Amino acid sequence: MxxxxxxxxxxxxxxxxxxxxxxxxxxxxxxxxxxxMALNMNNYKGYEKKPYCNYYPKRLISSV
Ligand SMILES: [Zn+2]
Ligand SMILES: [Zn+2]
Known part of the structure; x- marks a missing residue:
């Protein structure tokens, strides 16, 4: 499978x-x-089980 x-x-x-x-x-x-943006195993950041580039998780987390 x-x-x-x-x-x-x-x-x-x-x-x-x-x-x-x-x-x-x-x-x-x-x-x-x-x-x-295309990501790979080496440059992604995981946030809530979704992939982000380096830039966005920080913004998402800090805006909460
Ligand atoms: Zn697919
Ligand atoms: Zn991005």
């Missing part, structure tokens, strides 16, 4: 799989929630 993408809900095959935040993503679906 291949897992489903947390973003688009389609099957994620091993060649395009990103395993982050306890979920699986297509490489192309793993982008910042806010600005849609």
């Amino acid at each position: 291949n897992p489903q993408c947390a973003r688009c809900g389609k099957v994620v095959y091993p060649t395009e799989k990103v395993n982050c935040l306890d979920k699986y993503w297509h490489k192309g679906c793993f982008h910042c929630e806010v600005c849609k």
